[in-house]
Amino acid sequence: MPKPHLLYVAWGYPPARGAGMYRALATANAYAEAGWRVTVLTATRETFASLTGTDELAEQQIHSAITVVRVPFDLSRGETNLSRWTRLRVASPLLWSFLKALAERAAFPEPRYGAWRVPLVSAAREVHRRSPVDLVISTANPNVDFLPGYYLNKSHGIPYVMDYRDTWHLDMYRGSRIGSRSSRSARWERKLIKHSSEVWFVNKPILEWHAKEFPADAAKFHVVTNGFDPEYLQGQVDRISSAAGLTYGYLGTIYGPMPVRETLEGWRQARKLSPILAKSTLEIHGRLGHYSVPNAEILELIESYAGDGVRYMGIVSKTQVAEVYSRFDALLLILGQSTYITSGKVFEYAGTGLPIASLHHPETASTTVLQDYPRWVAAADVSVDSFANAIVELSTMALDSDSNAQDEARESAAQFERLRQLEPRISEWTRQVMSEGGNK
Amino acid sequence: MTPLTVLLLVANDSEATERLGSQYQSAGLAEAIAAAVNRNVVLTIATRNPEKHANKSYSRDAIIHSMRAERAPLVDRLLLVMGAEKLRTTLSTSPIGRLINSLSATDPSRIFARAYRQKPANASGHFDLVIAFDTAAIRTAWSFNKRDSTTAAVFGDAAAIAYLRDNN
Numbered sequence: 001m002p003k004p005h006l007l008y009v010a011w012g013y014p015p016a017r018g019a020g021m022y023r024a025l026a027t028a029n030a031y032a033e034a035g036w037r038v039t040v041l042t043a044t045r046e047t048f049a050s051l052t053g054t055d056e057l058a059e060q061q062i063h064s065a066i067t068v069v070r071v072p073f074d075l076s077r078g079e080t081n082l083s084r085w086t087r088l089r090v091a092s093p094l095l096w097s098f099l100k101a102l103a104e105r106a107a108f109p110e111p112r113y114g115a116w117r118v119p120l121v122s123a124a125r126e127v128h129r130r131s132p133v134d135l136v137i138s139t140a141n142p143n144v145d146f147l148p149g150y151y152l153n154k155s156h157g158i159p160y161v162m163d164y165r166d167t168w169h170l171d172m173y174r175g176s177r178i179g180s181r182s183s184r185s186a187r188w189e190r191k192l193i194k195h196s197s198e199v200w201f202v203n204k205p206i207l208e209w210h211a212k213e214f215p216a217d218a219a220k221f222h223v224v225t226n227g228f229d230p231e232y233l234q235g236q237v238d239r240i241s242s243a244a245g246l247t248y249g250y251l252g253t254i255y256g257p258m259p260v261r262e263t264l265e266g267w268r269q270a271r272k273l274s275p276i277l278a279k280s281t282l283e284i285h286g287r288l289g290h291y292s293v294p295n296a297e298i299l300e301l302i303e304s305y306a307g308d309g310v311r312y313m314g315i316v317s318k319t320q321v322a323e324v325y326s327r328f329d330a331l332l333l334i335l336g337q338s339t340y341i342t343s344g345k346v347f348e349y350a351g352t353g354l355p356i357a358s359l360h361h362p363e364t365a366s367t368t369v370l371q372d373y374p375r376w377v378a379a380a381d382v383s384v385d386s387f388a389n390a391i392v393e394l395s396t397m398a399l400d401s402d403s404n405a406q407d408e409a410r411e412s413a414a415q416f417e418r419l420r421q422l423e424p425r426i427s428e429w430t431r432q433v434m435s436e437g438g439n440k
Numbered sequence: 441m442t443p444l445t446v447l448l449l450v451a452n453d454s455e456a457t458e459r460l461g462s463q464y465q466s467a468g469l470a471e472a473i474a475a476a477v478n479r480n481v482v483l484t485i486a487t488r489n490p491e492k493h494a495n496k497s498y499s500r501d502a503i504i505h506s507m508r509a510e511r512a513p514l515v516d517r518l519l520l521v522m523g524a525e526k527l528r529t530t531l532s533t534s535p536i537g538r539l540i541n542s543l544s545a546t547d548p549s550r551i552f553a554r555a556y557r558q559k560p561a562n563a564s565g566h567f568d569l570v571i572a573f574d575t576a577a578i579r580t581a582w583s584f585n586k587r588d589s590t591t592a593a594v595f596g597d598a599a600a601i602a603y604l605r606d607n608n
Contacts (some may be wrong), residue, residue, distance in 0.1 A: 081593075
């Protein structure tokens with residue numbers, strides 16, 4: 001029997017940088033590993049070089065059996081070669097941008113990504129024409145990624161799965177709806193969900209919100225949580241903490257309403273409370289903001305705490321995380337308040353076996369993830385005092401741990417491995433497609 | 441080999457001194473460009489406030505060209521008499537007003553272009569590359585390329601260095 005063919009659609013696929021890329025990379029790899037022929041539709045390398053920065057090491061992790069089709073993405077907004085600027089754009093960049101946005105919205109109601117609809121859908125049709133597709137899985141955002149599945153379903157009856165890494169009309173920080181239910185994008189979402197075979201969400205609170213919004217479709221909703229990729233943690237060296245000084249670490253993207261200022265102030269206060277912390281350092285690794293250039297405001301804030309042993313260490317490739325975690329005695333989990341945000345890094349943090357301090361509001365989705373993790377302290381609320389206390393408590397935990405503590409903690413986190421989250425969906429789709437004969 | 445002739449157009453002098461100053465502390469911009477093309481570079485910085493760029497690390501080895509003229513261009517003098525700036529300020533409070541402003545003679549890119557036309561740098565010569573440092577300098581840089589396609593025009597100093605690396 002021929003191998004089933006999966007068309008996987010992800011704008012943010014390697015070498016794109018960004019937290020969501022790893023879910024896309026792992027999902028496509030997992031299907032390839034499970035015996036599927038996988039074709040990935042994504043944007044061009046130039047797109048990522050220009051917008052997100054690139055991670056070539058992540059690109060090397062793409063399963064060798066996967067075919068990657070790169071669909072051109074309009075980069076004219078960021079065009080710096082002025083010979084390519086039209087007379088209209090030079091006459092009024094404002095008018096040009098307005099007309100550009102209008103054209104994008106006409107194609108699909110998603111700012112900056114709408115124009116990708118036409119080349120993306122035609123690339124999907126071409127893939128299907130050359131080699132019939134059995135299943136389409138799309139991961140968003142951008143939500144335009146969902147369209148190839150919808151159109152192949154409409155024209156050829158191919159089932160499609162919508163994988164929501166993020167949400168479309170739910171403001172995850174406020175818990176409120178974005179936009180009206182009758183807006184064009186809301187109508188698109190309704191239509192896409194209605195015709196889909198499955199919809200995946202990263203946690204239960206997000207699924208429940210959508211189940212209320214789309215009760216008729218709720219039966220096909222599934223939680224496929226994020227997880228950590230153990231292969232990236234291979235080579236992490238166990239840490240023996242010393243009272244001579246500890247290294248606290250944060251590894252991840254800093255953006256949006258995260259309590260960064262409270263964390264840094266809490267760190268400063270904790271150093272006054274603890275002589276050991278006074279000799280310790282806090283290293284911040286990862287992206288500041290969503291772009292390849294660090295957000296100047298966040299960078300300035302971090303650098304203003306240099307006298308307190310705080311250092312910004314730059315962007316880290318996923319393939320270097322084991323090395324970075326090996327430097328740390330303890331981890332700070334800094335998150336914005338939201339019952340809907342789990343964050344991908346909470347799983348990876350747990351996978352390290354290191355002591356973790358949660359510096360966020362207790363009503364944040366990641367709290368439930370860590371509640372059985374043996375090396376965990378949580379701030380009582382978002383305040384400098386609570387954060388300082390948690391940071392001090394964390395130092396005691398790191399220093400009082402015996403030599404088995406890291407291994408035990410790591411074992412308790414094995415349930416969060418990404419493949420374990422994906423496995424049920426892979427098995428189910430393999431069974432369904434194979435029972436239907438495959439290769440429509 | 442003849443040196444590469446580069447013109448940097450600066451409309452917003454405060455932003456330029458701050459950003460270029462922090463970016464080119466050890467080597468000047470001319471040196472950074474020369475390193476990218478492995479060739480000698482003659483860099484001219486065209487500005488209405490030359491004194492702001494004198495003796496700065498980034499302007500090392502650069503010719504600073506003053507666009508400041510005895511008299512402002514006729515259009516600018518007329519606009520001043522007509523109180524156009526007041527109208528511009530009023531219009532800038534609404535989106536449609538900002539759009540009108542962007543198409544009007546009071547748009548900073550047009551003001552800069554008129555100033556440059558009145559006092560061009562290297563009047564009879566040719567530039568291999570023209571860099572618009574900021575948005576108000578784009579129109580002037582773009583015109584260089586439209587007049588002579590052998591003159592490359594880019595927006596931003598980092599883009600200029602990337603462009604030279606890619607095209608050499």
